[in-house]
Amino acid sequence: MLFYINEHIIRKPKKRQKRQSKYRPKQYVAILTKAEWSEQKEYFSLGMDVPHRETEKSISQAEVNYSSITGTFAIPNRKDFSQPEARFSFVIDERGIIFIDDSNIAKEMITKIKNTKVWKLPSLERFIYDFLDQIVSADQRLMVSYERQLDNIERSIFKNHEGIKIKPVNTIRNNMRDLRIHYEQLLDMAELFEENENNFFIPENLRYFRLFINKIERLRDYSNSICEQAIQVRDLFKTHLDIKQNKIITILTIITTIFMPLTLIVGWYGMNFEHMPELKSEWGYPAVIALCLLITVCSVLFFKKKKWL
Numbered sequence: 105m106l107f108y109i110n111e112h113i114i115r116k117p118k119k120r121q122k123r124q125s126k127y128r129p130k131q132y133v134a135i136l137t138k139a140e141w142s143e144q145k146e147y148f149s150l151g152m153d154v155p156h157r158e159t160e161k162s163i164s165q166a167e168v169n170y171s172s173i174t175g176t177f178a179i180p181n182r183k184d185f186s187q188p189e190a191r192f193s194f195v196i197d198e199r200g201i202i203f204i205d206d207s208n209i210a211k212e213m214i215t216k217i218k219n220t221k222v223w224k225l226p227s228l229e230r231f232i233y234d235f236l237d238q239i240v241s242a243d244q245r246l247m248v249s250y251e252r253q254l255d256n257i258e259r260s261i262f263k264n265h266e267g268i269k270i271k272p273v274n275t276i277r278n279n280m281r282d283l284r285i286h287y288e289q290l291l292d293m294a295e296l297f298e299e300n301e302n303n304f305f306i307p308e309n310l311r312y313f314r315l316f317i318n319k320i321e322r323l324r325d326y327s328n329s330i331c332e333q334a335i336q337v338r339d340l341f342k343t344h345l346d347i348k349q350n351k352i353i354t355i356l357t358i359i360t361t362i363f364m365p366l367t368l369i370v371g372w373y374g375m376n377f378e379h380m381p382e383l384k385s386e387w388g389y390p391a392v393i394a395l396c397l398l399i400t401v402c403s404v405l406f407f408k409k410k411k412w413l
Contacts, residue, residue, distance in 0.1 A: 105211065107133040109200070109226050113218035131228045132200035135211050141204045162189040164289040168301045172197045175293060179209065179239055180286055182246055185279045198304040200228060213238045229309035236294065236316050240323060243283065247326050250276045254333050261337070261344050270341050277334035280327045287324040291317060358412060362403045366396050 108114045109131045136144060166175030173196040178189040192205035203210040217234050253272060260268050297305065298313040369392060382388035
């Protein structure tokens, strides 16, 4: 699938038109499967056998070659970061960019650019900027939603709501960590484009890469702040649990303390020696009951005075 870069992305017509030269610019965007690339790479005259050296790790990266810039995109699934990244390769020279993609992710992104973007100053650099921007276009809304979730959890902790779960906080923190790593990789890629070692890009259009770098840096800082907020909420939750646990231990300690003298009395009068006058006293049993009640009331009043209850 071949597109030309004009005021907007133009699909190459299947049949040659008489006035096609009027609409055909110098630069193109191509989307090929790996099989199509193997068959058609000679058509693009890039002077290389493979689009990019495949890596074992799923990372976004780019490298400068003698006659091209090659790279790989690894885009995390924003809906479920535990799923594998969407991966595809690309090749860039001064004439255009080729995406080698079997997943149709690149095709969907380019179609969206085609349907939504109209450029006053069309160029390959502007297309690459819009393509990179498509990758992170929804990230700010995602992070705002994460921030609100953390705020709600924090308010619930302060209000001592029951059933608060820490798992969403850990999930948000892990997702922000993955996004931060992704941003670092995109930063390296954009800086490589801005360096323009092979002079593939028009110098005055390098500002598009600088704009993207600035945007990624802001998103990276935002993800760092949310990650720190998640850590704070997790620590707050842990402190909340410690406080609840301490209260429970305090209550158990008070109950144990109150019943210790009562246990002593029961044990004392449970000895059943023959010469224990209280055993034959008419008021012995009521007196022991009254003593136990008095000890209990005094203990409770003492703990309340100390604000332990």
